[in-house]
Amino acid sequence: MRQSAAERWEITMLKSKEFEGLAVKAIEWRRIQHAVGHRVDRIIRDEADHVLLDEDDVVTLTDIEHARQSGVLDRMLTAARR
Numbered sequence: 001m002r003q004s005a006a007e008r009w010e011i012t013m014l015k016s017k018e019f020e021g022l023a024v025k026a027i028e029w030r031r032i033q034h035a036v037g038h039r040v041d042r043i044i045r046d047e048a049d050h051v052l053l054d055e056d057d058v059v060t061l062t063d064i065e066h067a068r069q070s071g072v073l074d075r076m077l078t079a080a081r082r
Contacts, residue, residue: 046070
């Protein structure tokens with residue numbers, strides 16, 4: 001059965017979004033690898049204002065998971081010194 005141009009375009013777009021998602025995950029993983037073992041340059045709080053990391057604390061994988069669950073992973077990754 002022959003595919004129409006619209007069907008081929010839809011398949012192409014779905015594949016593109018799939019690759020984009022993989023790229024975003026790869027970038028996040030790289031940022032996590034760079035953050036673990038490094039100190040943060042500011043206090044990291046969750047949305048309920050609980051302290052996850054204090055200034056100069058070292059980032060661990062447990063901290064990464066807590067930050068992800070709290071919705072502040074990007075904030076933590078940005079605060080990690082290199």
